[in-house]
Amino acid sequence: MTPMTPTFHDRAEDLVQRTGARVTRQRVEVLAVLLAARRALSHHEIEGRVNRGAGMDRVTVYRVLEWLTSHHLAHKIAGDDRVWRFNAAGDEPERTHAHAHFKCNDCGEVICLDEATAARSVPLPSGFHPQEVELTVKGLCAGCAPAAAAQRRSRAHAQHRH
Amino acid sequence: MTPMTPTFHDRAEDLVQRTGARVTRQRVEVLAVLLAARRALSHHEIEGRVNRGAGMDRVTVYRVLEWLTSHHLAHKIAGDDRVWRFNAAGDEPERTHAHAHFKCNDCGEVICLDEATAARSVPLPSGFHPQEVELTVKGLCAGCAPAAAAQRRSRAHAQHRH
DNA sequence: GTTTTCGCGCAACTCTGTTGCATTAGAACT
DNA sequence: AGTTCTAATGCAACAGAGTTGCGCGAAAAC
Structure with missing residues (x-):
């Protein structure tokens, strides 16, 4: 229970x-x-x-x-x-400084892309000190990508309001 | 006037x-x-x-x-x-899809790093479709970096609350 | 100059998150 | 197990960012 x-x-x-x-x-x-x-x-x-x-x-x-x-x-x-x-x-309490996330533009779901391989060495103006890098990729997740494509198709046929 | x-x-x-x-x-x-x-x-x-x-x-x-x-x-x-x-x-209405920003952790100022050189090819799980990439580098801006360093020094001497 | 309609101002509201304070319940110690 | 001490919880009230509905005013079309 x-x-x-x-x-x-x-x-x-x-x-x-x-x-x-x-x-x-x-x-x-x-x-x-x-x-x-x-x-x-x-x-x-x-x-x-x-x-x-x-x-x-x-x-x-x-x-x-x-x-x-x-x-x-x-x-x-x-x-x-x-x-x-x-x-x-x-489980690694160290790497708190280079998160990368993916946010689905359709369902709003956010997941962690732990492979924060990107985001290294962004060129900054002189005098600027980087401390953290936050990278967010937005798009369609595996669940929403096919649905969104289908919706686009049907919208192309009869376009209705609301 | x-x-x-x-x-x-x-x-x-x-x-x-x-x-x-x-x-x-x-x-x-x-x-x-x-x-x-x-x-x-x-x-x-x-x-x-x-x-x-x-x-x-x-x-x-x-x-x-x-x-x-x-x-x-x-x-x-x-x-x-x-x-x-x-x-x-x-003035370029096209490149709306790869912003990069710098946010100062001290004064909160946000500037645009228009050289969105970063952010290409982030490895995503299969089935995921990237549409936009948003990259934010946080740290200290040219104005705050020296001030913050000085403040850290003086805080080391006498530490006070709020 | 008149009409039409889009955009503005106002007020009231929603939603996310915060603060102050009395009460409850971890856990340390008999 | 019972006592005690204090950190956490629950409640209520608040704060800030942003939104919605609606009547009025002013762009722009005539």
């Missing part, structure tokens, strides 16, 4: 415990949700998934997410819709 | 006129502000600069900016502070 696959829950619990701070239901649950997701989740999505189990306050979710990012258990991505999205941090 | 350098104002007026839509004081003024700025401006900054002349409603500024972007006279950038910033679009 556990609402979350035990594996993610246990991994989350372990990760929270390792920080030395308090292991609360809320922290574990939110982190478990992030670990289970294969894409970056908005606060709204996280709140929804977490509240299927017990209840959790909106503000608590915000604060837990803030805590998780400050402890490098998650990282946040600024979408172009003014909404933060969150990922469970990879 | 004109509040804006005539050059920018005139260029703005011309650009608006070319779209075929109505040439209003508001559209011209906002575009002139963008043309005059050498960096991306937030809505707040734009509103401030524009209101030094006559008055202009908050909402109108939003709508004008939306209109400008949809007519390719400006483009907007999502900052990591959840605030849109706006640039006058370059």
Whole structure:
């Protein structure tokens, strides 16, 4: 009757415990949700998934997410819709400085492209010091690309409003 | 007694006129502000600069900016502070698909790195179709880099809260 | 100069995220 | 197990960015 696959829950619990701070239901649950997701989740999505189990306050979710990012258990991505999205941090706590993301223009899904091979050596004006590089590729994900193409086709036949 | 350098104002007026839509004081003024700025401006900054002349409603500024972007006279950038910033679009209406920006972590200033040399060929999972690439380099701009270094030094001596 | 209609101003609203404060519950210690 | 201490939670109220609806005013078409 556990609402979350035990594996993610246990991994989350372990990760929270390792920080030395308090292991609360809320922290574990939110982190478990992030670990289970294969894409970056908005606060709204996280709140929804977490509240299927017990209840959790909106503000608590915000604060837990803030805590998780400050402890490098998650990282946040600024979408172009003014909404933060969150990922469970990879197991490597070091490489927090060269994220690359893919955002689907159709379904809005954001995934992490961990192969941050690009983004090296961008030419800057003199006097400028680079610290982080954020690269976002936008386009159509594997799920939406065929659908979008089909939609374009049908729109070409009868073009209707709304 | 004109509040804006005539050059920018005139260029703005011309650009608006070319779209075929109505040439209003508001559209011209906002575009002139963008043309005059050498960096991306937030809505707040734009509103401030524009209101030094006559008055202009908050909402109108939003709508004008939306209109400008949809007519390719400006483009907007999502900052990591959840605030849109706006640039006058370059004179080339084509290259709307590979922006590169620099955001200063100290003063928050955003400038356009038009040499979008980077961002080519990011490896994507199969089935994914890239459409746009957005690259943001964060760091310290030429103005802030020395100041930030000095601040770090003095903070090392006496550390204080807020 | 009159008419038409697009765009502006105003007010009220939504949505994301934050702050202050009283209460609850980890976990450390008997 | 019970006590105690304090960090986290929940609640309510707030703040900032951006949006929507609607009547009026002013571009531009006639």
